Amino acid sequence: MKKLAIIGSTGSIGRQTLEVAEHLREKIVIYGLAAHRSLELLAEQVKKYRPPVVVLADGAKKEAFLSLLGESWQGRLLTGPEGLEELATDPEVAMVVSAAVGAAGIRPTLAAVKAGKAVALANKEALVAAGELIMAEAAKRNTSILPVDSEHSAVFQCLMGEDRSAVKKIYLTASGGPFRETPLARLAQVTPEEALAHPTWQMGKKITIDSATLMNKGLEVIEAHWLFALDYDRIHVVIHPQSIVHAVVEMVDGFCTAQLGPPDMRLPIQFALTYPARRENPFSRLDLATLGRLDFSPPDLERFPCLALAYAAGRRGGTMPAVMNAANEEAVAAFLAGRIGFCTIPALVEKVMEAHEKEGYVSSPDLETILDADHRARKVFSSLLTRQSCAG
Numbered sequence: 001m002k003k004l005a006i007i008g009s010t011g012s013i014g015r016q017t018l019e020v021a022e023h024l025r026e027k028i029v030i031y032g033l034a035a036h037r038s039l040e041l042l043a044e045q046v047k048k049y050r051p052p053v054v055v056l057a058d059g060a061k062k063e064a065f066l067s068l069l070g071e072s073w074q075g076r077l078l079t080g081p082e083g084l085e086e087l088a089t090d091p092e093v094a095m096v097v098s099a100a101v102g103a104a105g106i107r108p109t110l111a112a113v114k115a116g117k118a119v120a121l122a123n124k125e126a127l128v129a130a131g132e133l134i135m136a137e138a139a140k141r142n143t144s145i146l147p148v149d150s151e152h153s154a155v156f157q158c159l160m161g162e163d164r165s166a167v168k169k170i171y172l173t174a175s176g177g178p179f180r181e182t183p184l185a186r187l188a189q190v191t192p193e194e195a196l197a198h199p200t201w202q203m204g205k206k207i208t209i210d211s212a213t214l215m216n217k218g219l220e221v222i223e224a225h226w227l228f229a230l231d232y233d234r235i236h237v238v239i240h241p242q243s244i245v246h247a248v249v250e251m252v253d254g255f256c257t258a259q260l261g262p263p264d265m266r267l268p269i270q271f272a273l274t275y276p277a278r279r280e281n282p283f284s285r286l287d288l289a290t291l292g293r294l295d296f297s298p299p300d301l302e303r304f305p306c307l308a309l310a311y312a313a314g315r316r317g318g319t320m321p322a323v324m325n326a327a328n329e330e331a332v333a334a335f336l337a338g339r340i341g342f343c344t345i346p347a348l349v350e351k352v353m354e355a356h357e358k359e360g361y362v363s364s365p366d367l368e369t370i371l372d373a374d375h376r377a378r379k380v381f382s383s384l385l386t387r388q389s390c391a392g
Contacts (some may be wrong), residue, residue: 004273005032005053005087007108008099010041012204013122013148013265017097019047020270024280028273032087036104036246037061043068051075053090055083056346057104084108095273098123099148101206102329103322103374106130110367113137113145122148124219125329129322131226145227146272151220151241152227153268154259158230162251171248172220172231173240174299175200177212180241184303186337188343192336200243200263209332210306213345215297218310222321225314232315237307239297244286262286283305305346313353318363318371320353326377327352334385344388 004021008014014035034055035042036063043065046054056065059079064206066077078086081104085272088096088108094269096112097120100106103251107121112119121127127134138145147153151172159167178197179187195212196205203211212218214237221235243263250256261267261285270281301308306328313324333346340348360376 001029002027002240002273003029003031003092003095003233004095005034005090005093006097007031007034007055007084007088007105007122008097009033009045009164010035010037010038010103011101012097012100012202012207013269014097016265017050017120017269020251020266020273020281024270024273024279027279029092032090034084034087034100034211036100039065046073046075046129051094053078053087055079057081057084057100059083070205081107085111086148088112088117091185093117095120095271097148098126101204103129103326103371105356106371107367110134113141113143116141118144118146120148121145122267122269123224124149124216125325127223127226128219129374130367131222131321132317133367133370135226135358141146144275146275147223147227148265148268148272149220149223150246150263150265151267152223152247153271154261155224155228155249157259157271158247158249158257162249164229166252167228167230167234168250168252169227169234169236170224170250171236171238172217172224172249173238173243173245173296174214174217175211175241176239176245176299178216179212179303180239180298185301186343190342192338194336195342199241201265203265204334205336206329206355209330209335209345212342213306215328215345215349216308218307218314219297219325221307221310222314227277233310237299239299240295242291242294244291244294245296260286276290306349309346309353312333316357316361319361319365319370322365322374323356323360323377324349326351326374327381330378330385336381339385340388348381348384349387351384352377355380 030049032053036057055078088111095118098109099122109126248258264284313320327349
């Protein structure tokens with residue numbers, strides 16, 4: 001039995017991981033669950049799966065959570081960032097599913113890797129902000145990092161049995177989100193509700209907005225750089241509205257391998273949990289006879305400036321990807337709260353990056369420097385947002 005710790009169990013990936021684990025219950029046991037909010041859902045999960053360890057990222061909610069549980073659970077309750085790291089490094093845990101949203105996933109992911117745990121990685125921000133540190137530790141300790149993102153899982157599968165030095169380039173596909181064909185002049189007026197109406201995937205709010213701006217794909221480009229040791233000129237993005245082809249790998253001899261599947265995150269989650277084995281499941285299947293057309297086109301950077309910002313941050317390296325990511329997290333939250341417009345997201349992210357370039361950029365940061373850059377980027381964003389509100 002593989003003992004699983006899920007960091008971010010109440011989010012979209014966390015919930016689907018529990019669904020997959022339930023299907024694999026003869027192979028998987030839920031050892032630990034961790035969440036930041038959604039106390040009611042976390043309490044329901046604890047009552048159902050009876051994990052020995054639970055972590056509340058927000059320790060202030062401890063009493064409220066215990067009142068929801070009553071006396072039905074007698075496990076160990078941990079709190080705060082220290083609790084997340086304790087769960088991630090627990091000797092009983094065989095695999096950590098890193099599915100927390102945002103920069104909160106960086107510390108526990110790095111801690112799990114240092115402890116030699118296999119990591120099923122769904123938290124993009126960990127590699128975006130601290131990819132060099134995490135991959136260096138993974139190589140040092142021979143730790144498996146199994147990508148859960150459908151695109152990176154697809155690349156990983158296409159490369160199985162291949163000589164990595166023979167890779168010419170990879171293509172990560174993007175649906176283009178809900179505004180792929182929206183007139184550019186109207187983008188400034190789109191609402192959060194419209195941006196959350198993704199045409200093919202069911203995801204959490206933050207990642208759905210990132211998909212609408214294509215920042216999500218930009219984060220995946222930086223992830224791919226670290227996961228597959230590819231320079232940015234060999235990582236390409238193409239718009240593919242049907243979300244059936246998740247990635248394509250081109251080899252030096254011109255042959256291309258593509259990975260196809262329905263837009264169902266349970267498939268890459270299960271692959272990560274059972275790797276290197278494959279297991280039957282009742283999830284979605286492709287019917288090639290009914291697929292119809294598959295379209296591909298280059299991304300329009302005027303429509304999706306966040307993609308260009310991500311490439312720029314990745315190429316700059318150092319603390320810049322962490323700063324870009326922090327600014328984007330704050331911008332998405334502000335957009336969802338109705339404080340800024342959709343087109344202001346990339347504009348403010350770019351301003352925070354420019355401010356960091358002028359003061360504070362570090363080329364070879366350690367973890368504390370990365371987290372400090374994240375913190376300072378959020379302060380700069382807050383200042384810019386206040387200034388913009390006053391001007392408005």
